[in-house]
Amino acid sequence: MISGKIRFEFKKQLIVSLALLFYINSQACLANTELQNLLLPFKQITLVKFTYTETRKSVFFKKPLLSSGEIEFIRPDKIIKEVLKPSYKKFIINQETLTIIDTIKTNHKNEDIKKKQLKLTHYPKLKQFIDLLKALLSGDALFLQKHYDISISQLAPNKNDLKKTTHLSWKLILTPQIFPDNLEKQTIKTIQIVGTQSHIKSIEINGFADEYSLLTIDKILQKLM
């Protein structure tokens, strides 16, 4: 009688464990498939150019620092960022090289162009962000899965959109691996990407030390599939 009870308990435990395992596994697969589905439309893009606004908050700034300009992505790995405000600056990222083009106003109302080339490998944080941007714009789900924990949620459609013409928005939350003993050295807490179908609306980065950066994509200027 007693042994029968034990056997029953054991069976119950086993079933619960297996069920839990299957659930976790299926959730992971679900997340993977969901991410791949989410990024599928980006895979077809060969060129995209858009305008952006960037808000940067830091303990070193009196108020949020605003900048705006244009970003162009050419598959597989070229990104051109032109900062138009507050002052002109152009960044060209081609494979592992970053070229910075700066214009400096001279005394005679002329402009001097200064060009500087850097190896991205020397700037690991910048490289990390560029790799993320490239992965998003080219729909590289594998890259994101490898480097971040992923959570996807669907957002309610805009209430003002009475005609319901817009697609359903999504929110992708990326969390890098966090080492609790080493928080002082870690930079990024979470990255939140909001988008609709093949269009990214914003990339928000939350840092550990009240550091914050928000890149909002305003208008698509060009898109080639």
Added chain:
Amino acid sequence: MLIKKNHNTVLLSYFILAIVLIAYLLSSLTIRSDMSFFTSNSANNDSKIIQQYLLDGDANRLLFIVLDSPKVSSKKSQDNEQTIKKLIHFSHQLKQEIIKNDQFTLIENTQQNIEQIMAEPLYQYRYIINSESDNKKRFSIASLKQHFNNLQQRLQMVTSIDEQAIIAQSPLNVWFRYLQSINKTQLKQKDGVWFTEQAQAILLLKTKASGFDLKQQAKNRQFLEQRITAILSDGVTYSLSGAAIIALENSKKIAFQIQIISTLASVILMLFLFLVFRSIKQVLLISLPLFFAVLAGTSMVNWIYGYIHGISLAFGITIIGIAVDYPIHYFSHLMGLQKTGLQNKSHYVNNKTSLLAIWPKLLLGLITTLIGFSAITFSDFSGLNQLGIFAMTGLIVAMLSTRYLLPLFHYNSIKLTHSKVILYSTQVLLFKNRCYFRSISLALILLSIVYITTHNNLWENDLAHLSPISDAVKSNDFKLRKSLNLPELRYVLLVSANNEQAVLQKIESLSPFLEQLIHSKAITYYDSAARYIPSIDTQKQRQEALPTQTQLYKNLHQALKDTPFDIQAFDPFIKAVTENKNNPPLTPNDLSQSLFATKIKSLLFLDKNNNNQDANKQKHPNWIGVIILSGVNGSQLSKEFKQYKKTSKTNKKDTAKIQLIDIKEQTNKLVKNYRIDALYWFLWGSFFIILSLVIYIKKITQLPALLLPFSGAIILSVSLLLLLGYSLSIFHLVTLLLVVGLGIDYSIFISQIDANNQVDNQQKTINLFSVLICAISSIIMFFSLSLSSIPVLKAIGLTASLGTALAFILSLIFSRPCKAIE
């Protein structure tokens, strides 16, 4: 009964002696494997400074870990990237593991951790130590604007708490630029890891222990190997390099070869001795005097010096191999006695009679050998001193053991006729001494003297030729050092003055010349103490140029006026600059906790051997500054240095001296002096040996019989070594002392010169028989050693085996009367 009681007492005393010596050695034996074997009390000052620098210096404390993956050569760029990532991951993981062990004072794969930087005493003085720019210019409004503009660009990326702290304290990035200036490397960096052209990841470590402290370095290597193998996977391989690793490999190789060779040679020797004496007991007892000799020799040296050099120990054991001859002579004569049927009822009386019959000869052999070795104890080189003491103590103890211990044992009666082949050879050798052999030998000796004196490469002064390190290992280490701009241990500039500040000032005044050397490609990099700790004068000048707190606040306020920066966030920066301005100047004593402490200590030190006196005979301390030069073009450097010395106007008040030193040349000079010293004492030793022989024989006409065998053997051995393409080193010379000992021993036994002058044919046969056994035994041991691939072992083995064979042959020719052909 009483005799038996006495015997037991002697046996017990020897047993207790062995136990006491073993216990003493186990508790306090210190074997040193460093360069100090070559240190001398009378070497010139430059050599001593170089010795001090090489012993205490940073260069020999550096170790490298090279991580490599075979997949890197794959053509697929994706595979390569994966492999590189793997190497980066392993490199960081290893760094985290090694950092836990306090035996490593520095672990770098590229730059230091932020915690290390913040705790670094030099960081607190960053605006004083950095020579990169003038402080007045650096803190001007325009310069601050430029720096903060760059910072704004850097701050586009979010930062960590650690980074925020360092930006707030040091927004001008002065410290990182300083670190870059002292860590100039040709290596590529990927994700904080150094990579070579061949995509190998490099980690640089510095050990607390000196590179020559092989005991600790062996522990360090074991620790590293354990950690590395636990971490690495996926086919990633590793290799270790550095002076200590090479030294360990070296000693391992020597130990391995000695083990193999000595085991093989011992087995052959034991078989041979068994064939002769037909008794395992006797074979074992033959090694007993040698066992006591090694124990006593090592204990004596350790007791006098507090340590023994590894080279003295290994070399000492080899050269007191002669101690095996004493029991062989004894047992041979014991057999002879048995053959003559003179056995007494008591085995002890038999044993003693037999021993006393040869005792005067053994004693003369011992005394002359002792005289030879006593000469080297007067040498200025501690290695030779130890060797002399070791050999003398060992030989006396071996002789005492033969005299008082061996007769106590009972030996079964074995007849000389058992060793038929040897006995037959003895008979042949005994009757075939023709006078023309002497003429031929003398002619050969004379020819050899001419050959030796006219030979161009008689002496080997380059220590590198005696090193067992392969060229591939050397060049690999050289490449790694070069890629990290680490000292190559070849050229240095020495600056000396009466105080450390004068040395630092002189080094600072040399900066334009050193920069010129880089410009003209005579060198690629230089390092000196002034890079880490400027002279107090320079520090004061830089402090004066720093703005006051109010001035800096005003300038910063002005510079940040139209920027998004919040000036309050940079309060730590204003505080740090103010502290730099008001702090007392930094001295080397303030840097005992610095990561650079050992480096500074090796680049700026008080000359311990200084004899600097002025006219009033007052002794001045002499401070030495070492400027290490890397990537040197030797001839270009010497040319420009000569030019500099010519053109630089010397200020009369400036007492500092500057010298360009070629370490290789200096070390070779040291080795040369060592060899000259050894030769000097070798000649003195030979003189005293001849003197003692003259006293012994009392007739000058008998002298050639004892003198010619060993002197001829030395001359012929040297010429044969030269003919075989070798040059003579210190190791050959000391081995020749052994040949002197053996030569005298052989000629005493073979010659007819005896205290009583009553030598019959039977005695002659026994004498020759015992010498033949001794010679064959020595040749077996030494010839095996000459088969080694390690140059030092080969030198000893070849010299000793050639010398033994020649000493034996010449003893046969010169120590007995010859017969002309009828």
